[in-house]
Amino acid sequence: MGREVPRLAPGQELQSGNSIDTATKRPEEMLISIVESGIEQVPPEFIRPPHERVSRLDSDSQGPHEQIPVIDLSMMDDEGAGKRQVLAEIVRACEDWGCFHLINHGVPALVMDAAMKATKGFFALPASEREKYRMTKIGGKGYGQAYGGQTKDWNDRLFLTDFSGEEEPKSERGAFFDLVLTNPPGAQEALETYGEAVYKLVQRTMVLVSEALGQSPEFLSTEIPLRFGTITNHYPPCPQPDLVLGLLPHEDGGIFTFLHQDEVLGLEVLKDERWVPVPPIEHAFIFMVADLLQIVGNDRFKSVTHRVLAGPIARTVMANFAVTGNDAVIQPAPELCSDLEPPAFRSVVYKDYLKMLLRDDIHAKRLEAFRLGL
Numbered sequence: 230m231g232r233e234v235p236r237l238a239p240g241q242e243l244q245s246g247n248s249i250d251t252a253t254k255r256p257e258e259m260l261i262s263i264v265e266s267g268i269e270q271v272p273p274e275f276i277r278p279p280h281e282r283v284s285r286l287d288s289d290s291q292g293p294h295e296q297i298p299v300i301d302l303s304m305m306d307d308e309g310a311g312k313r314q315v316l317a318e319i320v321r322a323c324e325d326w327g328c329f330h331l332i333n334h335g336v337p338a339l340v341m342d343a344a345m346k347a348t349k350g351f352f353a354l355p356a357s358e359r360e361k362y363r364m365t366k367i368g369g370k371g372y373g374q375a376y377g378g379q380t381k382d383w384n385d386r387l388f389l390t391d392f393s394g395e396e397e398p399k400s401e402r403g404a405f406f407d408l409v410l411t412n413p414p415g416a417q418e419a420l421e422t423y424g425e426a427v428y429k430l431v432q433r434t435m436v437l438v439s440e441a442l443g444q445s446p447e448f449l450s451t452e453i454p455l456r457f458g459t460i461t462n463h464y465p466p467c468p469q470p471d472l473v474l475g476l477l478p479h480e481d482g483g484i485f486t487f488l489h490q491d492e493v494l495g496l497e498v499l500k501d502e503r504w505v506p507v508p509p510i511e512h513a514f515i516f517m518v519a520d521l522l523q524i525v526g527n528d529r530f531k532s533v534t535h536r537v538l539a540g541p542i543a544r545t546v547m548a549n550f551a552v553t554g555n556d557a558v559i560q561p562a563p564e565l566c567s568d569l570e571p572p573a574f575r576s577v578v579y580k581d582y583l584k585m586l587l588r589d590d591i592h593a594k595r596l597e598a599f600r601l602g603l
């Protein structure tokens with residue numbers, strides 16, 4: 230079956246930005262529609278150069294590997310041994326791995342399930358419905374393939390939050406997220422309830438991470454005022470998964486991330502130069518240290534490098550990001566610097582950092598451009 234280019238609905242206008250295929254002046258076809266047209270081979274723009282390709286067998290072919298740590302938040306008590314243990318586990322996981330599974334975190338399973346169902350419902354809509362939400366600027370709210378570079382990742386994304394670095398007019402925002410999703414019915418309510426619950430967990434985690442760094446509970450939120458946002462990712466089934474990547478190796482650009490994956494394997498994290506698959510644990514979140522925490526924490530916690538493999542089965546993930554205000558200045562916290570440990574990074578304004586991240590193809594170690602003293 231041939232590939233069809235979706236037509237614009239009557240009255241629907243072409244919009245500027247990355248959504249235009251400049252060669253044809255038609256909107257770029259979204260990956261889900263390409264896959265649904267029944268391809269047997271992946272289109273050339275998704276094919277990675279040979280040195281970037283990975284097979285699902287690669288990570289396992291190197292023999293048994295460690296599993297990422299699991300931290301149980303129900304071990305917490307107010308001030309006692311349970312809390313000390315959880316903080317010690319957070320420190321160890323953030324230093325050794327930059328990530329961990331978090332279980333018993335307080336976000337109700339029903340709320341997580343409803344949000345995942347709403348997300349999957351959006352990606353299952355007919356193309357003409359999905360198109361109504363198309364992203365109009367790189368990193369803005371809406372439906373798109375997010376990065377400004379040449380090579381495409383094997384995914385479609387729905388940004389519930391605008392991460393373009395530019396403010397959204399208030400009148401166009403939903404109650405909690407920037408995006409207002411009227412289809413599928415009930416999706417917006419499920420997502421907003423989820424956003425509020427995950428935001429509470431994120432606030433609690435800002436305190437825990439502050440204390441894990443040996444600082445006061447409000448340390449992180451004073452250093453980098455918290456902003457919260459969510460991007461949902463859908464990786465359609467791929468006929469030739471070994472030729473493409475769901476997401477290239479990268480670190481996240483916020484403070485930290487809470488990933489909520491469905492039951493399909495695909496995520497891998499880099500630990501001691503080795504790629505380790507992260508099998509989903511039902512109703513857990515994967516906590517990931519991201520770049521801003523590595524900067525503010527003066528290199529103590531490492532922003533974890535991760536990638537996503539494509540596969541024969543569709544996979545959906547909700548990525549919840551603790552980020553900061555567009556104008557926030559990010560720098561190593563003076564409390565964590567000393568003569569022995571001078572600032573490891575130069576300061577950067579968050580929106581400038583975001584623009585750098587979104588400009589090119591996604592890639593690893595973008596933070597290194599800000600390292601001092603090399």
Ligand SMILES: O=C(O)CCC(=O)C(=O)O
Pocket residue numbers: 460462476481488490495496535537546548
């Ligand atoms: O799909 C995943 O498991 C990871 C998503 C991710 O890394 C991201 O959205 O930054």
Ligand SMILES: [Fe+2]
Pocket residue numbers: 479480481535
């Ligand atoms: Fe990521």
